[in-house]
Amino acid sequence: MKANTARNLSLVVAASLGVMACNPLNKMAKNSNDVNYSVTPDPLEMHGDSVEVTVKGSYPAKYFNKKAVVDVKPVFVSDGQEVKEFETITLVGQDAEEDGRKVNYDKGGSFTYVTKVPYKPEMMSGELKAKIVGRYKSKSQELANVKVADGTIVTPNLVEADDKPILGSDEFQRITTDVHNAQIHYLINSSYVRPSELRDEDMEKLIEMIEKKAADSNYVFKKADIQAYASPDGELSLNEDLAKDRAESAAKALKRQMRKADAEKGTKDEFYNLVGKGEDWKGFKKAMQASDIKDKDLILRVLEMYQDVEKREQEIKNLAETYTVLKDEILPELRRSQIALSIDKVGKSDEQIAQLAADSAKGLNVEELLYAATLTDELNKKLEIYKKAAKIYADDWRGHNNAGYVKLMQNDVSAAKSYFEAAQSKASNNPIVMNNLGVIARLNGDRSTAMDYYNKANGAGDEVNYNKGIVNILNGNYDAATSNFSSFNSVNKALAQILAGSADQAVRTIDDSDEKTTAKAYYLKAIAGARTNNKELVMNNLKTAISKDPAMKDRAMKDAEFIDYDLSTL
Incomplete structure (x- = not known):
């Protein structure tokens, strides 16, 4: 009985060895821990709506079967679901007939390649895995599925959408x-x-x-x-x-x-x-x-x-x-x-001008009528005055432009666009109108057209450069953004400085800003702390940010900026 058992075991072992000899993928899978895969940056980073990674791999000597083919596919996984696939690279053994990067059996080999994909919101939290599939003749087998990076830094998305339209000023002199x-x-x-x-x-x-x-x-x-x-x-x-x-x-x-x-x-x-x-x-x-x-x-x-x-x-x-x-x-x-x-x-007193503007407005010249709108803080009243100016003094671009400005303040982008286009028909190359049409284009997601308008608006005011800075951040041009925000101490300027590698300077910008007590300002200071390895700056500012806006906690818990910090006490 024992002899038969020994003989059967020998047959199983021999059969297994025969299978492995016929299918080298089994051996490659077994020794997959000897292969090194890496991705930079880690965590991933979103810039200009895209995530670009550099994938590297190295194979030891006598690992890569001479006739095997290996596909390396980075895949982003979030909540257990594959949400984004990156470009696949194919590697082939030295005697394989398929196209791909050759790997020598005796010496081993390595590869490096760069791949980019559009960013998806699901990529903020999760992990990037390298899905390794081997092929030999008609056989296919997963060799490994290894984590190579954690999460995605999406800090550019913190940009404030506070694009700055410009009013056409009156020339009223009392x-x-x-x-x-x-x-x-x-x-x-x-x-x-x-x-x-x-x-x-x-x-x-x-x-x-x-x-x-x-x-x-x-x-x-x-x-x-x-x-x-x-x-x-x-x-x-x-x-x-x-x-x-x-x-x-x-x-x-x-x-x-x-x-x-x-x-x-x-x-x-x-x-x-x-x-x-x-x-x-x-x-x-x-x-x-x-x-x-x-x-x-x-x-x-x-x-x-x-x-x-x-x-x-x-x-x-x-x-x-x-x-x-x-x-x-x-x-x-x-x-x-x-x-x-x-x-x-x-000239007329403010009271006289305000009363006439509220009535027919026909007793006011265009400068007085435009000035009348500055005498009230109510957007609807301003709008009515500017609409009268656009009707009575139809050839003056300012009434149309300023009505569009108010509509933009009321978040009616479509109506604002119509008014700005009417202003453009009266003053086709006016830099203020160009700036405002640029704001409309940017809000509608057309950054290229927005920048074209902004370049035609040079000289209209510091607002133009500020608006360019927003587009710069969204395009991933952080040095240009920092330069364009130079006249403003704002959270957007601080954000640009962080993204350009000047975290300490960003903290000083926030401290000098009128926005320094906002939740986002504190959150940015926490990011600056993370990038300078200052735990106290991270934790203190996250706590303050969350106290001002509880939604910041959910973001912080998913934010790869804080991947090295224990946020359980927040």
Whole structure:
């Protein structure tokens, strides 16, 4: 009986050895622990909507059967389900006829390859396994199924979708200043204001305007600047005093008109800024150049040769006797006082503007109507005002654009887009409109078109760069994002800094940010702690983040950023 048992056992062993000899896959499966498979990065990382991994494997000598074929397929498994397959690499024994990377039987071999797949949300938690299947002739067998990485870091998904549209600003000014100009001319060596000068067209218009605006409470007389000159054909010492006298006489003449019009402010000495400019040599040269005098260039060159001003004055007198145009036209025009009267117009009050905007709005110009929208914090009221602006002043892009802005604030992306497109039809290349259309494209998932719009919006404001930074993060361009966020201390800037490898700097950015007390700010500081191996920073900030937003706990428990930390106490 024992002999028969021994004989039967021998037969079983022999049969098994025969099977293994016929199917080398069994041996390869048995020795699979001698094979090394690895993946970097570990955990996996999502960048720009994709997960890219580098897969490596090495086979020891005398492992890889000469005619065997091995398929290595990385597979991401989450909750026991295969959720994503990566590209398969095929390796073949040195005598195998199938295409693939050769592995020498006596020396062994290795492989490295890079594969990328689109990210799926299920890949945040789970593990990446290398599914190894061997093939020999018609036989197929799983050689190994080994874990090569844990989870996926999806930190770029923490980007805040706070894209920044831009309003078209109003140019409303409640107080506008108009400057009214006139001149008084004098006889030679005189500062007397002749009555005929007050009847000249420019002075008549000035006097009429004074009377009209003095009677209107919407106007406030601000100041009068008077600059007076003498012609360069008189004595220098006399001309200096003469110019001052002319400024004073012009002021007196203007004061009389102010009294008649009951413009009290204009009757005060402090209302006037008087400047005697002396002889007007520059004005003389300019008038000569503009004249038809045949020898004007020669005359000016000769006059400029005189270093002695008195000699030059005498020569001008002599020339005036020869050239009557000098005596009758050019020199008389230089003997003058120039009046610049500044009057402020006071516009409607905020209460008046708000009431008119709430009614028909037809009593408001476009600047007042756009300004009216800034007087309320209610989005619906703002929208109604901007819609009126778009209707009444249809050719002005700002009403359409700003209505779109409000619609975006109300999360009505479709309506906002329609308004922005209407604004574009009025101002096709306006950088503000380009920025806002870029925001719409980004919110609709078209990052390429969004960036095209943003590039056309350069110069519209810092908001453009901020919006570019959001696209940069989503595209995996973290250095560019950090640069574009440079004008903003925000959680998005901190996120870009973490992703670009500057975790310590990100913490400082958050601490300087207006968003530093938000749950996301604390969560990002915890990630910064994980990346700098600072357990205290991790745990303290996760606890605070969770206290502000309990949903953060579920994320943290799945977040591969914290794979090396025990979060059971949270």
